[in-house]
Amino acid sequence: MSSLSVRVVGVGDAFTALHYNACLLIESASTRLLIDAPPALARALRESAVEPSERVGLDDIDHVLITHLHGDHVGGLEQLLFYRRFVTGRKAALYAIPEVLAGLWETRLRGGMDTLLDAPGGVARTLSLEDYAEVRPLGDGATAIGDLAIEWRPTIHHIPTSAVRVRSGALTLGYSADTAFDPTLVAWLSRADLFFHETNLGIHTPLASLVGLDESTRARMRLIHYPDFHDVATSPIVCAREGEVYRL
Ligand SMILES: [Zn+2]
Numbered sequence: 640m641s642s643l644s645v646r647v648v649g650v651g652d653a654f655t656a657l658h659y660n661a662c663l664l665i666e667s668a669s670t671r672l673l674i675d676a677p678p679a680l681a682r683a684l685r686e687s688a689v690e691p692s693e694r695v696g697l698d699d700i701d702h703v704l705i706t707h708l709h710g711d712h713v714g715g716l717e718q719l720l721f722y723r724r725f726v727t728g729r730k731a732a733l734y735a736i737p738e739v740l741a742g743l744w745e746t747r748l749r750g751g752m753d754t755l756l757d758a759p760g761g762v763a764r765t766l767s768l769e770d771y772a773e774v775r776p777l778g779d780g781a782t783a784i785g786d787l788a789i790e791w792r793p794t795i796h797h798i799p800t801s802a803v804r805v806r807s808g809a810l811t812l813g814y815s816a817d818t819a820f821d822p823t824l825v826a827w828l829s830r831a832d833l834f835f836h837e838t839n840l841g842i843h844t845p846l847a848s849l850v851g852l853d854e855s856t857r858a859r860m861r862l863i864h865y866p867d868f869h870d871v872a873t874s875p876i877v878c879a880r881e882g883e884v885y886r887l
Contacts, residue, residue: 641786643670644886645833646695647879648687649677652839653711657721658881659683659710661864663814663835664695669808670697670785672702674803674814680715681722687882697722702784704734704777706816708742715865716743717751720771733772734784736791738799740776744768752784758768777801792827794818797842804831808885810887820848829856832887835879837864850875 645665651658660677664687676682681697687860688694697719705713716733723729735743748768755764768774783786796817802824805812813834818824819842828834840845846869849860861870861879871878 640751641810643805643807643810644665644884644885645812645835646687647881647883647885648673648683650865650879651711652862652866653846657867659686660714662712665787665805665812667786670702670807671700672704672784672786672789672805673700674704674805675706675712675717675816676703676714676719677711678714682717683881689882690747698727698729700731701729702734703772704741704784704789704803705743706735706803706814707739707796707798708747709817710800711791712817713747714744717748719818720748720752724771730773730774731854732784733768734775734777734782736799737776739801740768740774741799750789752771767842773796783807792812792824793835794824795821795842798813802828802832804828812887814837815844815864817842818844820844825849825852826854830860831859832879833861833885835861835863838862838869839864844874858861862886 648662648664649659651660662675662677665672684695722837777791781790788806790804794800795801800816802816803814811831811832813828815836838844862876863879
């Protein structure tokens with residue numbers, strides 16, 4: 640029987656002083672997939688577990704999907720990749736749309752990761768992203784990640800960004816990633832059993848636009864990437880909270 644759950648690792652926006660940056664951990668019967676890798680990733684993962692037995696560490700994340708290259712979504716990837724190389728020696732698989740992968744190494748990771756010494760004062764070795772991860776572009780149509788099927792579509796944002804739907808059997812979860820309000824994206828996401836939608840200022844989605852959606856769509860929506868001033872207690876749409884686990 641298929642199962643699908645999502646743990647809310649972070650709910651904050653790029654400027655949050657209250658939360659970790661937006662991040663979701665999806666688990667099916669056999670697959671664990673991290674959606675985005677924000678700064679302080681190891682601590683965010685640890686604190687997302689209510690019980691010590693549910694703790695997930697950097698070596699437990701074999702699959703990582705990056706929605707886009709803003710620092711609040713990708714700033715913890717170096718930590719994960721270095722940990723896997725130096726501490727456990729196990730490569731993770733890294734998924735993103737080709738436009739994101741194209742910039743990931745050159746514009747976000749290379750400066751800190753392309754040179755390693757084999758010993759103090761020793762030989763410097765030049766590395767590429769493939770030395771750190773199994774790099775897997777998201778193509779058109781569905782991409783299989785273990786027993787999960789991933790679909791994506793572009794959002795309206797400053798830089799190339801992908802929203803995703805994650806399916807296991809008959810169960811589907813959606814995530815808007817960062818996007819300006821896009822009714823066609825909301826319609827695509829609302830075919831999921833549950834979906835997370837961002838809200839914020841700027842090239843993001845105003846809360847009022849989401850409040851104006853029909854009730855059945857809002858009922859399956861959870862807010863994420865909300866600003867610190869957003870009042871969770873009185874929110875007109877239910878807010879995701881760090882440490883929550885939704886079991887579909
Ligand atoms: Zn962004």
